[in-house]
Amino acid sequence: MTNKDxxxxxxxxxxxxxxxxxxxxxxxxxxxxxxxxxxVGAAFSYxxxxxxxxxxxxxxQDNIVYVHSHYFKLLLLVLALVAGASIxxxxxxxxxxxxxxxxxxxxxxxxRLLINFLIPMVAGGIYILIKIKSQHYGLTASLMLLFYxxxxxxxxxxxxxxIRYLGYSQIVLGLICAAFPGYGFWFWVLGFGCLHILYGxxxxxxxxxxx
Amino acid sequence: xxxxxxxxxxxxxxxxxxxxxxxxVNEQVDFKMLKQLLGVTDGNLAxxxxxxxxxxxxxxxxxxxxxxxxxxxxxxxxxxxxxKKHIEALEKLIQP
Numbered sequence: 001m002t003n004k005d006x007x008x009x010x011x012x013x014x015x016x017x018x019x020x021x022x023x024x025x026x027x028x029x030x031x032x033x034x035x036x037x038x039x040v041g042a043a044f045s046y047x048x049x050x051x052x053x054x055x056x057x058x059x060x061q062d063n064i065v066y067v068h069s070h071y072f073k074l075l076l077l078v079l080a081l082v083a084g085a086s087i088x089x090x091x092x093x094x095x096x097x098x099x100x101x102x103x104x105x106x107x108x109x110x111x112r113l114l115i116n117f118l119i120p121m122v123a124g125g126i127y128i129l130i131k132i133k134s135q136h137y138g139l140t141a142s143l144m145l146l147f148y149x150x151x152x153x154x155x156x157x158x159x160x161x162x163i164r165y166l167g168y169s170q171i172v173l174g175l176i177c178a179a180f181p182g183y184g185f186w187f188w189v190l191g192f193g194c195l196h197i198l199y200g201x202x203x204x205x206x207x208x209x210x211x
Numbered sequence: 212x213x214x215x216x217x218x219x220x221x222x223x224x225x226x227x228x229x230x231x232x233x234x235x236v237n238e239q240v241d242f243k244m245l246k247q248l249l250g251v252t253d254g255n256l257a258x259x260x261x262x263x264x265x266x267x268x269x270x271x272x273x274x275x276x277x278x279x280x281x282x283x284x285x286x287x288x289x290x291x292x293x294x295k296k297h298i299e300a301l302e303k304l305i306q307p
Contacts, residue, residue: 006301012225013232013298020233020240020248108244 023110023159025098026090028207031166031200033093034086038192041082042185049074050185082192109158117155120147141184145174145191166199218304219297221266226251226259231294234269234286242282260284268293 049071098105124147152167170191177187222228229249246256263269268290272283
């Protein structure tokens with residue numbers, strides 16, 4: 001056995017360990033597109049929904065922000081559309097990548113990934129909804145970034161490990177956002193828009209280099 | 212040479228090495244998944260499973276999920292240690 005054989009053995013071991021415990025068919029392209037959707041949604045909100053701000057939000061005497069339902073519901077709709085489009089795109093692109101890699105979409109591995117990603121997301125989502133119900137809107141953006149970041153870090157154990165760096169960035173951004181009340185919208189744009197495009201591009205260029 | 216001694220003869224086969232690798236990072240794996248990951252036939256896999264089980268490196272657990280038979284494999288403590296030693300030996304051999 002030569003040195004090359006031993007090296008082949010070691011890389012074979014590593015490859016099988018990864019393939020059997022991680023879902024590897026995530027494409028950076030889904031990150032780039034998710035970022036674009038977020039920017040489009042943010043632009044729409046900024047130019048269409050926010051100018052009617054006075055009819056959306058009222059700062060009452062006890063400093064609680066009251067939101068007028070129609071435009072707020074529109075904001076939520078935009079959010080849901082952006083999220084929905086991102087998820088759908090990620091699914092389609094992952095399915096295509098999985099086919100290319102000879103990986104299967106629905107295996108115990110990918111199910112584990114989904115569950116572990118969803119746990120912080122669902123917990124965070126419920127928490128944010130509870131807060132919104134009681135008219136506490138101030139921390140919404142930072143909470144979204146925080147829980148999303150945590151979900152990414154958790155999920156990184158079951159898919160491409162580099163996702164955790166995106167997770168760390170979102171967590172940091174969410175914390176800084178909490179320290180600057182009033183700028184939630186801009187931090188949201190930075191996190192869900194710019195960071196997604198940045199990381200998506202990095203991942204995508206690495207994918208193509210390896211191919 | 213003592214370095215070569217630590218190279219486990221049992222792992223001198225790609226499929227067995229592969230099987231052990233998978234079982235190192237998963238609590239348990241079933242036959243179907245092993246077959247799919249390693250890309251081997253039923254019979255081929257079965258013969259290697261037998262060899263590893265004989266050496267007490269893996270344990271086999273046969274059960275029924277509803278009416279379908281399901282076979283799960285786990286690595287034993289002995290198996291894990293043997294694998295680790297083998298890896299260490301491989302790494303030492305590569306470094307000049």
